[in-house]
Amino acid sequence: MSDEEEFGIGVGGPMVVEVKGRSRTPGSSRSPRRHHNDSDEYSEDDGWSASEDNESDDDSVVPTHRSQRMSQRSPRKNGRSKIDMTPPDKKLKVAEKKVVRFTENGKVDKVITELTKCLALNRILHGAGHWKLARCHANLAEAYLDLKSYAVQAEYHTENAKSIMLNSVTSYTTDQEKADIYDVLFKIYYIQGRALAALKKYNEADQMLAKTEKVIGELNKLSCVDDNQLDDYEIKLTQATARLQWKQKKFALASSQYDKLLKLMEDRYGDDSILLIPVYQECGKISFDL
Template structure:
């Protein structure tokens, strides 16, 4: 099956057959989540990795290791003239090796981590066979490590391509929805890693094709009810970052950086706001260099950045940017435009959050006048703004102190009464006589 035929199941997905079994599933087909719960995280002789600063313990371990090597090399270290053989089952060795690779990676020891991932590749082939999706997962992990930890794009492309061919050219046997979701996750990681590797190798047409497959696989992954929303958001962020590697000054870089920022902002995570701000600033810089200040895309990015400032309670940074964008929007969209009214509404909300009710009322009034002119008084946005103004004007002492316009001043005048008080009329007549 070629790459162009890999969309046979939904989109860009491997061909999967659901297997219904009775009783307990075979050990070799259990998901990684089940395996991680069944086995503990103890590391035998590699526990000392977290104690690198303990020199005494390190010397003791090195002494023990040298002693073991001497025993294994000498006839006394042998039993009946043969070396001692490690009889640990390969599936348990695979789990232990995966944990070692992760621990080396977390400690910044890239070479050792990749060495363990290569061992995982061999053990996966022994445990699952040469055509199982778990073997493709090992290729995906190794490819990702080569690219992210060492920057080896060619090696990453090589292993991702092998894993992709395993997934696409074989019928993948699945038993549960969780396993199906994991298969799509592996497929996405293979596409994503190879896309980044090809982009680094400046093979842009091939990378663009893989990026489309990443998006299709992401959509299929989102359909599973067993996946977490955070996993879906992370996959979306990765999709945007695969597409972010364009030359500086390319207009596509602006759209990509904006999409990445919005994806981070949609996660609802406070830590993601920092990443969103980074991409928005990068996007704004690209807009200014590519389009200039008086462009719709530049103004769109400025609005996104202002909303981020408001969400993070950085109103003093939002206000100058909002005031600056008023002039630019008047030039691009016109003085009476919905974009200008929306900006006045944002300014009013910032003033209101700071307790500056009079400044907020002035901004809301400008917003309302433009909305009535552009949308009409009966439009939902105009009515909402009018209700907000009425609520603010109902504040004690504010109605007498603050008058928005001549129309409001006329409303505050007492109503004219054509009926003259009788007693006043009689008294007036008598006084004249």
């Protein structure tokens, strides 16, 4: 099929367009002036443009068959397909910014898509055995668990992350980089423990959360990790432990963990923080089981 047939243009003679009593051929029409669009969120310095992000934030717009076909065509210049020469490190920064933006806007599926891009780009940049690739697996696992409640996918990606960390030589040059590596280990064990608890693999979940506690102990030795960060780690672990013990019907132990959790959160956020509300609700539910 020729280009004319594909776009619905007749073949065999020049097309005549009637406009307000006048006729003209398409060749005589003027090209419309392009309007400058200042609404893009990221500048060209960030490597982002409106044409790069084919997925609009507005899910209400349903693309037609023709628009889908046109969007799949590579832009052409001088009769040749344009090749995207953006370096992968810049693409990674763009994807990371989109993760933040889509998370704030509640675009769950797009968050997963961009995190998957981050995973592929990190593999290109750092290789298959780098701790930053393990961090991407952990971030993707966290998104699956927290945003979509997909425990199986979360366990899968944390297992991949754990395999990378255990089977590769991880080196660091500063205390901050060491803290970043321990942060990845914390997230791996913490997310995997929660995922295993959701899958009712309680003994394995206990083991993962015990490893999480050991990682917090190592983070506590680093001067670059402040008290607020340590409190955040402790709050996450305590809440995960309390919920796990609740699922195991160890109600007395769970109640003790919830008391500890409330104390930690009050010290961290204040007595009147709205973050305490869901914890109080869980405490109320567990009180009926005691």
